[in-house]
Structure formats: C-alpha cells, structure tokens
Amino acid sequence: MTSSDDTTAVSSDDVTDVCYAPATTLAADIRRGERSPVTVVDAFLERIDRVNPEINAYVTVCEESAREAAAEAERAVERGDDLGPLHGVPVAIKDLNRVAGVRTTFGSPAFADHVPEEDDVVVSRLREAGAILLGKTNTPEFGRKTMTDNPVFGASGNPWDPNRTTGGSSGGSAAAVAAGLAPLALGSDAAGSIRIPSSACGVVGLLPDFGRVPAGPVRSDAFQEILPYTFFGPIARTVSDAALMLEAIAGPDASDPYGLPEPTESYQEAAREAPDLADLRIGYSPNFGDFAVSDAVSSAVESALEELSAAGATVEEIEVPFEGSWEERHDAIEWVLQSRYVGLYENLKRDADVDLLTIDEPITPEVRSRIRAGLELDTSTLATARRRRTAVYDAITASLADVDVLATPTLGRTAFGLDVTEPTVDGESVHRMHGWTLTWPLNLSGHPAVSIPVGFDDDGLPIGMQVVGDRLADREVVAAGAAIEDAIPWADAYPPTAIGGDR
Structure with a gap:
C-alpha cells in the first residue's frame, strides 16, 4: 500500500502490541492462554482514556462492566470451558444499537438518558460469542448524515487528522478501530454508513448480503430495513478480522422477516483461502456511472488495480449500464429514506411519546427536514422509486455478469474538514450528503461489498476501494477482498493517534 512520507513516520514497532494486534490473533492467543483477557481489556481502556478525548470516537465507555467481563473470561479459560469465537476480544458498538443496561442515545437529545432493557440481536450474538463490550461509539442523530456529529456529543475527529471528518454514520466505530481503541466495531449501513467512514478512516468495512445479520428484536416496524436496504456488519483492520466478526453475528432470527438461512460455509475460511489473483476477474468502474471522483482518489485506486493486474488478476474497465x-x-x-423517517417519527410518537417535529430539544435539522419531506410523499412517488431501484439492481447485476467482482472508489474524495458543510470534489460542487459517496446505489440494490484501504492522498488521508459482489455472494466478496489485501498490504500503516494522540 503506497503512502505519503508523513504517514509512514509511525512504524509497527512503535505501536502497542495489544491495541493494534489483529482480532484473529487476540482471539487465538486468548484461547491458548497466551494472552489474558484482563490484560487485553485493560490495554484498550487505558488507550481509550488517553486517545479518545482527541477524536471523540466513544460516547460511553463501559469500563466497569468490561473489566468484570474480562475477569470472567479469564476464569473461563482457566476452567477449560468451551469458548466462543470472540472469547475475550473487545468490541465497540455503534450508538444506534441497543445494549441492555447501557445508555443508548441514537445521537439524539430526546434520548440522551435512554437506557434500553434489551440487547439488539446482533449485540446478543456478540456477547454469546464471548466478545467484551468496551462501549458505545458516536453517530449522527438517528444515523441521518454522512458525517458524524450530533447535538448530544458533538463531532468525531478522524484519527489521521482530528480536524477532519470520519464520515458517517458509523464514524465513531471506524475511528475507534483506526485509532487502536477497539479491534472490532459494529456498524450499520443504509446509504454507505459502514463503507463511508471505513474509507475515510483507513479501515475495512464489510457489507454482507442483506439479511445476513438480523435486525431487531426491538422495533415497531420489522419491514423498515428495505427502505432502503439496511445492512449490519463489521468494521475491522483486516478482511480476516471482519470475517471473524461476521461469522459470529450472521444467521437468521425469528424477529427479522428478511433473515437469510444459516451460512453453509465459513467466512474465515473464505478469507484464509483467498483465490489466486490469476483466477480473479475484476471489473473496474472509475466513477460508478456518473459520480464525481477526485484525481487523488482515481490515481490511488487505479494504482492499486495496476498492482493487482501485475500480480496476475484480470482487470478490465467496464461501464455500469445505469438508466x-x-x-x-x-x-x-431520498424518497425511500424519507418514507423510513416518517416511520421513525410515527413510531417514536407512539412508543416513546416523543414528537421530533415539536419538542424543544435541538434536533438535527436534517432529521426534521427529512421527516417533513416524507410526510409530503405520495404513493405514485414511491412507486417511481421502486422502479428506479429495480433499474439500479439490474444495472449492477448486469455489470457483474462476466467478472467476479466490481471495483469502484468508495468515496469521491478524502476526508474534509469538520467545519465544511458543502464538500466539493476537486472544486466541483456536489450533493452535500451523497454526491461524494459512491456507496448508496448498493442500498438500492442490496448487493454485498467491502471497502478496503488502498492508498493515501498527498495530505496522508486514507483512500478506499469498494469491491462489490453479486447478490448472495458475500463469501466471494470476503475471498476477493482478502486476496486484494494480500497483494496490497496496508495493516502496518498507522495514523498519528497510534502513538497516543501526540501529533
């Protein structure tokens, strides 16, 4: 992985052995009794205490319960108990996911003191796998924006430059992983919210098949996740780590009507047995139809593809036949998101006695504007949205007909300043939320994908490449991502916060 001179100033020898160790290594070492879960959790908590004030990745740290869980995890190892795949491995949870007994605000002043009584299914599965919950990570209010800030906790800063955005809405999760504050983190994605911050922060964001990781059980509308397709998945430093986490959380649940059957093959094996590059056919769409993409991003992605081609992969530029x-x-x-937010609005009125349009709390303007726009939608407009979604699905599926995966830039530009409200791409004005993110077409279509770091711009800011697979081919996406990662190693590149927040 190519890097600017400033970025390579930090070597792997300077980085904490525990906090930047792969999750797969931590899990294996703990199982063998070669690492103590207590020592591992203590290392992360100490690092959170030291680094988090600079980047605001965590909004709630579960110090006491994490230490208690670590002590019990150590006793389980000593007893020789059967251990889950994530036994003793710390994880971070996005503040849109409910955690029983832990403040879960959704980034909203209306829920600043909300403490759920029940875990989301995905959180329960992480616990059952033996993971230790370190805390909740920052998110824009109700996940509304592609930048991570909210009226309760403020903005998260990018570990590569805390004065720049993390992207959103899983920005706190991506920043935590990039800064060595968690080896794994949970994200959710309705328009790019796993892949956007993963690209901006230089980590891996995995979008499994829609329905692979269940939503629920606490919800008023079990069918809202198709408006648009909303994915739950891992954020990690490597594809193998993401595969480890995905394996722990994948599988159907009765609360989710869209749950896919239990995976029949291992995601970890897919990562370990990545295909020979000579057998990998990559279709490259430079701008995913007609997105604006900066010269720096195009150069980094194309350089990565040239490396893959030189290593044996077949790379051909293709056109995605969008209508x-x-x-x-x-x-x-926008229309399906507006409809979804009307559902959120009505559910909160009914279930929590909160009216987001009339309460005095400083609700994010984008949340209120999306609700108001949604209240004006008619059925004809939604029918048009469905037809256009169908065309997007058909176009992406057609582009994959003669290749194994489709590669695009994840973002049209690198992270911009926290004070920027109207981002541009090489000076070109774009839609402030979605014009610089090449992610949301997959939330219309439901295709799986992974964002992988492939380089840096001249300011040392990360650049990601989005690798897209066919429907029901998330295992193949993992395998292709692992093969690409092997050819373009990047995991020894650390942000300035890797040395304790000193810049």
Whole structure:
C-alpha cells in the first residue's frame, strides 16, 4: 500500500502490541492462554482514556462492566470451558444499537438518558460469542448524515487528522478501530454508513448480503430495513478480522422477516483461502456511472488495480449500464429514506411519546427536514422509486455478469474538514450528503461489498476501494477482498493517534 512520507513516520514497532494486534490473533492467543483477557481489556481502556478525548470516537465507555467481563473470561479459560469465537476480544458498538443496561442515545437529545432493557440481536450474538463490550461509539442523530456529529456529543475527529471528518454514520466505530481503541466495531449501513467512514478512516468495512445479520428484536416496524436496504456488519483492520466478526453475528432470527438461512460455509475460511489473483476477474468502474471522483482518489485506486493486474488478476474497465441520470437515482434513495423517517417519527410518537417535529430539544435539522419531506410523499412517488431501484439492481447485476467482482472508489474524495458543510470534489460542487459517496446505489440494490484501504492522498488521508459482489455472494466478496489485501498490504500503516494522540 503506497503512502505519503508523513504517514509512514509511525512504524509497527512503535505501536502497542495489544491495541493494534489483529482480532484473529487476540482471539487465538486468548484461547491458548497466551494472552489474558484482563490484560487485553485493560490495554484498550487505558488507550481509550488517553486517545479518545482527541477524536471523540466513544460516547460511553463501559469500563466497569468490561473489566468484570474480562475477569470472567479469564476464569473461563482457566476452567477449560468451551469458548466462543470472540472469547475475550473487545468490541465497540455503534450508538444506534441497543445494549441492555447501557445508555443508548441514537445521537439524539430526546434520548440522551435512554437506557434500553434489551440487547439488539446482533449485540446478543456478540456477547454469546464471548466478545467484551468496551462501549458505545458516536453517530449522527438517528444515523441521518454522512458525517458524524450530533447535538448530544458533538463531532468525531478522524484519527489521521482530528480536524477532519470520519464520515458517517458509523464514524465513531471506524475511528475507534483506526485509532487502536477497539479491534472490532459494529456498524450499520443504509446509504454507505459502514463503507463511508471505513474509507475515510483507513479501515475495512464489510457489507454482507442483506439479511445476513438480523435486525431487531426491538422495533415497531420489522419491514423498515428495505427502505432502503439496511445492512449490519463489521468494521475491522483486516478482511480476516471482519470475517471473524461476521461469522459470529450472521444467521437468521425469528424477529427479522428478511433473515437469510444459516451460512453453509465459513467466512474465515473464505478469507484464509483467498483465490489466486490469476483466477480473479475484476471489473473496474472509475466513477460508478456518473459520480464525481477526485484525481487523488482515481490515481490511488487505479494504482492499486495496476498492482493487482501485475500480480496476475484480470482487470478490465467496464461501464455500469445505469438508466437515467444520477439525480434520478438519487431521488429514489431520498424518497425511500424519507418514507423510513416518517416511520421513525410515527413510531417514536407512539412508543416513546416523543414528537421530533415539536419538542424543544435541538434536533438535527436534517432529521426534521427529512421527516417533513416524507410526510409530503405520495404513493405514485414511491412507486417511481421502486422502479428506479429495480433499474439500479439490474444495472449492477448486469455489470457483474462476466467478472467476479466490481471495483469502484468508495468515496469521491478524502476526508474534509469538520467545519465544511458543502464538500466539493476537486472544486466541483456536489450533493452535500451523497454526491461524494459512491456507496448508496448498493442500498438500492442490496448487493454485498467491502471497502478496503488502498492508498493515501498527498495530505496522508486514507483512500478506499469498494469491491462489490453479486447478490448472495458475500463469501466471494470476503475471498476477493482478502486476496486484494494480500497483494496490497496496508495493516502496518498507522495514523498519528497510534502513538497516543501526540501529533
């Protein structure tokens, strides 16, 4: 993985052995009794205490319960108990996911003191796998924005430059992993919210098949996750680590009507047995139809693809046969998101006696504007959105007909300043939320993908490449991602916060 001179100033020898160790290594060492879960958790908590004030990745740290869980995990190892795949491995949970007994705010002043009584299914599965919950990570209010800030906790800073955005909405999770504050973190993605911050922060964000990781059980509308397709998945430093976490959380649950059957093959094996590059066919779409992409991003992605080609992969530039304009496709995702937020609005009125349009709390303007726009939608507009979603699905599926995976930039540009409200791409004005993110078409179509770091710009800011697979081919996406990662290693590149927050 290529890097600017400033970025390579930190070597792996300077980084804490525990906090930047792969999750797969931590899990294996703990199982063998070669690492203590107590020592591991203590190392992360100490690092959170030292580094988090600089980047605001965590909004709630579960110090006491994490230490208690670590002590019990150590006793389980000593007893020779059967251990889960994540036994003793710390994880971070996005503040949109409910954790029983832990403040879960959704980034909203209306829920600043909310403490759920029940875990989300995905959180329960992490606990059952033996993971230790370190805390909750920052998110924009109700996940509304592609930047991570909210009226309760403020903004998260990018570990590569705390004055720049992490992206969103899983920005706190991606920042925590990038800064060595967690080996694994949970994200959710309705328009790119796993992949956007993963690209901006230089980590791996995995979007498994829709329905692979169940939603629920606490929800008023079990069918809302198709408006648009909303994915739950891992954020990690390597594809193998993401595969380890995905294996622990994948599988159907009765609360989720869209749950896919239990995976029949191992994601970890897919990562370990990555295909020979000579057998990998990559279709490259430079701008995923008609997105604006900066010269720096294009150069990094194309350099990575040239390396893959030189190593034996077949790389060919292809055109994704989208119908209509960018604006027409974007209208489709905006309309379904508006409809979803009307559901959120009505559910909160009914279930929590909270009216987001009338309460005095400083609700994010984008949340209120999306609700108001949604209240004006008609059925004809939603029918148009469905037709356009169908065309997007058909176009992406067609582009995968003669290749194994489709590669695009994840973002059109690198992370911009926290004070920027109207980001541009090489000076070109774009839609402030979605014009610089090449992610949301997959939330219309439901295709699996992974964002992998492939380089840096001249300011030392990470650049990611999005690798897309066919429907129901998330295992193949993992395998291709691991093969690409092997050819373009990057995991020894650390942000300035890797040395304790000193810049």
